[in-house]
Amino acid sequence: MAIVNKSQPHKRKRHSLGSMIWLPVHWVAGILDVPLTFVQRLIGFKRMGYFFVLPNLLIFGIFILFPMLLNFYYAFTSGQSILPENRTWVGAVNLEQLLTCETYGNIQTCQEDLFWRAAANTATFVGGQVVLMVVMALLTALALNRKIKGRALFRSVFFYPVLLSPVVVALIWKWILQHQFGLLNAILVGIGLEKIPFLLQADWARFWVIIVSVWAQMGFYTLILLAGLQSIPYSLYEASSIDGANTLQSFFKITLPLLMPTMVVVLVLALIRAVQVFDQVFVLTNGGPGTATLYIVQYIYRTGFDQQRYGLASAASLVLAVILMALTFGQLRLGRNSEVA
Numbered sequence: 001m002a003i004v005n006k007s008q009p010h011k012r013k014r015h016s017l018g019s020m021i022w023l024p025v026h027w028v029a030g031i032l033d034v035p036l037t038f039v040q041r042l043i044g045f046k047r048m049g050y051f052f053v054l055p056n057l058l059i060f061g062i063f064i065l066f067p068m069l070l071n072f073y074y075a076f077t078s079g080q081s082i083l084p085e086n087r088t089w090v091g092a093v094n095l096e097q098l099l100t101c102e103t104y105g106n107i108q109t110c111q112e113d114l115f116w117r118a119a120a121n122t123a124t125f126v127g128g129q130v131v132l133m134v135v136m137a138l139l140t141a142l143a144l145n146r147k148i149k150g151r152a153l154f155r156s157v158f159f160y161p162v163l164l165s166p167v168v169v170a171l172i173w174k175w176i177l178q179h180q181f182g183l184l185n186a187i188l189v190g191i192g193l194e195k196i197p198f199l200l201q202a203d204w205a206r207f208w209v210i211i212v213s214v215w216a217q218m219g220f221y222t223l224i225l226l227a228g229l230q231s232i233p234y235s236l237y238e239a240s241s242i243d244g245a246n247t248l249q250s251f252f253k254i255t256l257p258l259l260m261p262t263m264v265v266v267l268v269l270a271l272i273r274a275v276q277v278f279d280q281v282f283v284l285t286n287g288g289p290g291t292a293t294l295y296i297v298q299y300i301y302r303t304g305f306d307q308q309r310y311g312l313a314s315a316a317s318l319v320l321a322v323i324l325m326a327l328t329f330g331q332l333r334l335g336r337n338s339e340v341a
Helices: 007-043 045-074 093-099 113-144 151-163 166-177 183-190 202-230 234-242 247-275 279-284 296-306 310-340
Strands: none
Touching (some): 007 045, 045 310, 093 310, 113 296, 202 279, 234 247, 247 310
């Protein structure tokens, strides 16, 4: 009696289904093979890499490199027109206007006092936000690195705000902090307290801008620190416990020194991002009340698009670029020192 293999038809079905899925891919590859073969014969095999990189280079040149060069030209010209040919070359006048002060300790004596006020606000924001960000991210990473129930869920919860648009985050928190109908003030009234104008008083506005920024970005830095913690060999902690070290001693003698290169990366990335803060603050407070939360990028935006002083705005962006370059070089220097250590 012949034995019938009943699984054979199913194999043929799976094979035919796979062929149907990959058939369009083979068609597309066959169509693209003709022009690519012609280009390879035309320019040679070794130059094909440049051909594949060319679309990305074009996008980079049109949307990044060209605007950068145009911004550099605007910084040394003057005029209301946005067209380069209608602008007058004035040299370093715009930079002088930004940086000239009778007394640098008094912002009101500066020729462009609003720029210096924005710079001072940015320095205050960076100092508060970066310190709080790094501390909270480190504590969260240490907690999530422990063996707890639902650890994967908690990691997702802390990282979720990073996936949200900064504008969405700002709108959510603006609704929470609203004076008349905000959720937080409704809770305060419900427990018998008075409403607080969170976004209408300077000190409260500065405080909540930092809190919202930390809430929205902390998950990203927590993930980096968590990866650094998981790269530390567990055998070191076992050896330290055998020697009688407690949890605090293990943290300062093992965890913190070995995590320092990762901490440097997190610190500098947080610094660079904090200096460029704009979108969340623009939606949340629009620089107010008054100029309490006006930062450098928003000053550039106001000067360029609201006041149409393109030269002055471009000069301010050059100053910001110098600051960012200094922070980047500082990251490289600290990174090399931490690797050597």
